[in-house]
Amino acid sequence: MTQAYVLLDRDGVINYDSDDYIKSSEEWTPIPGSLEAIALLNVHQYKVAVISNQSGLGRGLYDETTLTDIHNKMHRLTQQLGGKIDAVYYCPHTPSDHCLCRKPKPGLLNNFATEKNIDLSSVYFIGDKLSDIQAAEAAGAIPMLVKTGKGQKTLNNHPEIKHPTFENLYDAAKFIVSEK
Numbered sequence: 001m002t003q004a005y006v007l008l009d010r011d012g013v014i015n016y017d018s019d020d021y022i023k024s025s026e027e028w029t030p031i032p033g034s035l036e037a038i039a040l041l042n043v044h045q046y047k048v049a050v051i052s053n054q055s056g057l058g059r060g061l062y063d064e065t066t067l068t069d070i071h072n073k074m075h076r077l078t079q080q081l082g083g084k085i086d087a088v089y090y091c092p093h094t095p096s097d098h099c100l101c102r103k104p105k106p107g108l109l110n111n112f113a114t115e116k117n118i119d120l121s122s123v124y125f126i127g128d129k130l131s132d133i134q135a136a137e138a139a140g141a142i143p144m145l146v147k148t149g150k151g152q153k154t155l156n157n158h159p160e161i162k163h164p165t166f167e168n169l170y171d172a173a174k175f176i177v178s179e180k
């Protein structure tokens, strides 16, 4: 049996998003229940990987060292709750770079699938924006939406979205583990 994974967007799903970007570890604050959700998934044998656009790098708002600091905080706080984030995939580009990895493009998901040798057709990708849903669809993964972050706004702007929608990551995780 291959390893089961759940893929998560970062900003607005795991941590509070900011229109001014998350530029330091001090600005990175978990949404209540999100790190517990990761631990819950782990208990049920799911590994978790993060799939994140980080155009603040390309815009020069922070550097790779700072992003490492931010992710070290994310890993540390997750571990304190008994959870583990297996891998973080991020796109450092801006829209004008026309890269293949910035969501809604599927490049980050495809990189994950290739590196981990995972068939995405049974893998949930949980995000808060239309671009997350589109990236999941383009990669052949299963999109899920949470209302945290930009999620409620995404739903308001796109009432046609019919993918499973949850109040927050913890509720999405509870649903996923209940399916097993």
Ligand SMILES: [Mg+2]
Binding pocket: 009, 010, 011, 012, 013, 017, 127, 128, 129, 149
């Ligand atoms: Mg987001």
Ligand SMILES: [Zn+2]
Binding pocket: 091, 092, 093, 099, 100, 101, 102
């Ligand atoms: Zn990119």
